[in-house]
Amino acid sequence: MKLLLDSSSSLLFSLLLAQLPVFTSASPVPQRRPSDLDKLSNQTKNLMKLTTELLKEHAFDSEVEPHRFKSLPEMSNRSAHDLNNLELKPTLSQLHSDLKLYEHHFEWLNRVSKKHHHPAVPKLVEMIREMKSLITLLHRQMLRVEAPRLSPATPSLPPHLPYQFDVLQSTNELLQHFKLFCDWAYRAFLSLKPKVTAVQ
Numbered sequence: 001m002k003l004l005l006d007s008s009s010s011l012l013f014s015l016l017l018a019q020l021p022v023f024t025s026a027s028p029v030p031q032r033r034p035s036d037l038d039k040l041s042n043q044t045k046n047l048m049k050l051t052t053e054l055l056k057e058h059a060f061d062s063e064v065e066p067h068r069f070k071s072l073p074e075m076s077n078r079s080a081h082d083l084n085n086l087e088l089k090p091t092l093s094q095l096h097s098d099l100k101l102y103e104h105h106f107e108w109l110n111r112v113s114k115k116h117h118h119p120a121v122p123k124l125v126e127m128i129r130e131m132k133s134l135i136t137l138l139h140r141q142m143l144r145v146e147a148p149r150l151s152p153a154t155p156s157l158p159p160h161l162p163y164q165f166d167v168l169q170s171t172n173e174l175l176q177h178f179k180l181f182c183d184w185a186y187r188a189f190l191s192l193k194p195k196v197t198a199v200q
Contacts, residue, residue, distance in 0.1 A: 036141045036196070044189060051127070071154065090147075092141060092147040096138050099138065100152040101152045103131050105174055106128050109174055
């Protein structure tokens with residue numbers, strides 16, 4: 001009788017072992033949740049894509065008269081070499097301040113474009129919405145690591161634009177400048193990722 005029980009126990013054990021791969025494959029592998037820095041870099045990449053799409057439209061093929069905007073963040077002093085030396089808190093604070101400044105410029109451009117019934121208005125509205133979302137997400141990350149909030153510079157916007165050509169010129173300059181900024185910000189978020197992990 002004992003032998004029978006032992007053999008049936010062994011048989012049951014063997015059956016369970018045979019089913020083990022099925023149970024293992026049936027249980028889903030927990031996926032790694034994207035970090036806030038992942039979300040920030042992805043959203044910045046999406047903004048860069050929207051900016052590129054707007055620049056590619058034929059409406060913006062005119063030559064750009066530079067320096068219409070005096071208060072845009074300075075991009076010439078940011079190089080790829082600097083990315084390795086970025087400090088977490090000051091960089092997050094500066095990027096937040098820069099984005100707030102761009103937000104003011106794009107909201108101004110949206111108002112002007114609406115007056116001229118410009119076809120880019122829907123995409124500009126989408127860009128502003130994405131920008132606001134990025135600013136909110138960035139501010140949340142700043143609170144987490146206790147990065148100070150800087151006061152953005154007062155935007156220096158061009159005077160009233162009487163002609164559609166002026167709107168095109170301004171749009172071109174602003175989009176080209178913002179594309180450079182997004183490229184930098186995307187790389188900055190990626191390089192800051194290990195530093196955030198170290199702080200948290």
